Amino acid sequence: MTNKDLFNQIKVKQSFLCVGLDVDIDLFPAEIRDQPDKIFNFSKSIIDATAQYCVAFKLNIAFFEAYGTEGWKSLEKVMDYLNNYYPEIFTIADAKRADIGNTSKRYAKAYFDNFDFDSITVAPYMGADSVEPFLTYKDKYTILLALTSNKGAADFQLLSSGDNMLYEKVIKTSLAWQNSNQLMFVVGATRADALINIRKLIPEHFLLIPGIGAQGGSLEDVAKTGLNNQCGLLVNSSRAIIYASNKFDYADKARLAAKKIQENMKEILIQNHII
């Protein structure tokens, strides 16, 4: 998938919503908690209910890994389902991987070749040769952690180094990496103020924005400072959508929650003359 395809989707759906699949069986409706294949079935219902209102699905890999082989098989099944029935929707492996080059190659193989994700989130601490193996894949995106939504972001990401904070240095340095046009960046919704500065550094790149809803960030604040003329934002919501209800009506409630965010996004896109 290319940036252009993604922007087309945004225009068609009048949405820049990413639905986060953090599959937690304890939060599933009691009726399905003991069913076989429950992780896939829950995910499928959420996908079918929300696909018309979102342009991306973000699969939080930790939640699948926590269920061992069952989780891994479900992850394969969910990705098969998405790639077969919703090929136009951008898929994100939220995996926060990266290691020495030889090892990062393996992670790239796992997520790009095997699962056929469109993108993966990657941590920058180990530098260029830990990220470039992901960037060698054509039409795949590497979403680099820049400034995250959590409290601990302040520990290192906001440290000053010369005239820059670490997250600024990460962004600037990464732009010199091979195929850096295939980078996107994670910026937490709780950091809307920093987006003004971030947009100066990377006016064109897409940003993945987690942290609205349960983590307390605001869609309006993020849009005000983060939008560019091709939208340039994927705003994620996980728990507020997929666990909008823990009853039999969970898919319908997820649909309504996604629709409500999409309607806000449509207004924002119109106000900003993007659609």
Add this chain to the structure above:
Amino acid sequence: MTNKDLFNQIKVKQSFLCVGLDVDIDLFPAEIRDQPDKIFNFSKSIIDATAQYCVAFKLNIAFFEAYGTEGWKSLEKVMDYLNNYYPEIFTIADAKRADIGNTSKRYAKAYFDNFDFDSITVAPYMGADSVEPFLTYKDKYTILLALTSNKGAADFQLLSSGDNMLYEKVIKTSLAWQNSNQLMFVVGATRADALINIRKLIPEHFLLIPGIGAQGGSLEDVAKTGLNNQCGLLVNSSRAIIYASNKFDYADKARLAAKKIQENMKEILIQNHII
């Protein structure tokens, strides 16, 4: 497992060797490459051949993930085998994980509860609340990336921030985290010079040292500056041991390669009055 148990093993085996299981089917002997359960069988042979010369096994999770469900099942089987037959050996999930707290909890569950690893490698970029969910597990170790062996380490880890480089800041900051006595740190063998300084910051903590062998670091250099009076080092070798031969004699050659390193380590431990 505790630091004391680990030091006991080091004294018993006169070794501080960690054998790295980077399972790459393309490098397996041709005879076993097409066999069912090859990843487990190869790992088992290497484990049985080298266990008497090493105190730790480091499983490189990327290499298992790259084989999808088969890799995941093999990982479960290898860990079952290690926990059943070699419970005294320290196991490391080389996974380089970390995410917001809610998600890190899931990774901790996957590697500590489900697989029952003794430790996991973790990336520091997202700060305290991304690492503390791992540290809450009693008698488990969280091995934080400090200064890695790869070229890209220079991109961010060696950046100056005030009087510190980033990796120093990571070490110092992490010492204030909850249960920081359960931290270990990754320092690449190619960074032996920096160990003098690192040992001033963390005289007592264990260090995991990858990068001897294929990556070019030297055991002697690392020992000179990194040892403390409880050894305090786990020096990893992967490819030089497990792919010492790609013929039917691969396990024997792995045994010999491990034995040779162990003999060097024994000498080093004696010279430094640790055993």
